[in-house]
Amino acid sequence: MLRVEGLSKRFGGIVAAYGVNLEVHPGEILGVIGPNGAGKSTLLNLLSGLLRPDAGRIEFLGEEITQAPPEVRTWKGLGRAFQIVQPFPEMSVWENLMVGALYGKPGTGLKQAQRVVEEVIALTGLAPKAQTPAGELTLLEDKRLELARALATRPKLLLLDEVMAGLRPAEALEAVELIRRIRASGVTVVFIEHLMPVVQALADRVVVMDYGQVIALGHYDEVAANPRVREAYLGRAR
Numbered sequence: 001m002l003r004v005e006g007l008s009k010r011f012g013g014i015v016a017a018y019g020v021n022l023e024v025h026p027g028e029i030l031g032v033i034g035p036n037g038a039g040k041s042t043l044l045n046l047l048s049g050l051l052r053p054d055a056g057r058i059e060f061l062g063e064e065i066t067q068a069p070p071e072v073r074t075w076k077g078l079g080r081a082f083q084i085v086q087p088f089p090e091m092s093v094w095e096n097l098m099v100g101a102l103y104g105k106p107g108t109g110l111k112q113a114q115r116v117v118e119e120v121i122a123l124t125g126l127a128p129k130a131q132t133p134a135g136e137l138t139l140l141e142d143k144r145l146e147l148a149r150a151l152a153t154r155p156k157l158l159l160l161d162e163v164m165a166g167l168r169p170a171e172a173l174e175a176v177e178l179i180r181r182i183r184a185s186g187v188t189v190v191f192i193e194h195l196m197p198v199v200q201a202l203a204d205r206v207v208v209m210d211y212g213q214v215i216a217l218g219h220y221d222e223v224a225a226n227p228r229v230r231e232a233y234l235g236r237a238r
């Protein structure tokens, strides 16, 4: 579904991504882990088009998108939820989602956008908050709105950056269920997450990054037992 070859990005002297090779298979849930500053968000920014790589190539559904602007990637079916949630605060949940639905695919009519919004509101459990201004939501509801906004663009592949950060364990479990429902609805998912129980529960495969490089890739149990991964997490002071 997605193929990344030799992807590299520097910020001055910092190498945030270096020679990243990666494939995402249709229908899978792929977890991305790694210590703070490992380059996880940079990788998602390169995939969603917020950043352009210094080198390398990105292919999505067989088409090269390395230089495509973010909105074109969204239109092609590459959706993105952000680590920091920024809804329009005075607009209702419903209105925020209409923006996502209308922006996500050009030529979408109002009726069709309303249907999409009804669907994602039901899926994400936001129905009781549909008319609430986004600025009045709790953190958990904010996270749901951000997921719903990304879903309203009707992605085939959804990129999630720490959508569970700051949630209590019970809330994180609910979010795990929600991401499972999203996958069951036919969406492929790539997610960055620090909470290891969540990664273990959700990911079919796990990519481990350290200093901008992929240092391990495989099933959770394999990568958790990998000495290089253990060293990245435990072995040195940062």
Ligand SMILES: Nc1ncnc2c1ncn2[C@@H]1O[C@H](COP(=O)(O)OP(=O)(O)OP(=O)(O)O)[C@@H](O)[C@H]1O
Binding pocket: 011, 014, 015, 016, 034, 035, 036, 037, 038, 039, 040, 041, 042, 043
């Ligand atoms: N826009 C930027 N300008 C300069 N340096 C950046 C920029 N974005 C990221 N970096 C640096 O690149 C490296 C990778 O950052 P990135 O945010 O991708 O890490 P991360 O794995 O997402 O970390 P975290 O787990 O803390 O979210 C870090 O050293 C960071 O300081």
Ligand SMILES: [Mg+2]
Binding pocket: 040, 041, 042, 083
């Ligand atoms: Mg990050």
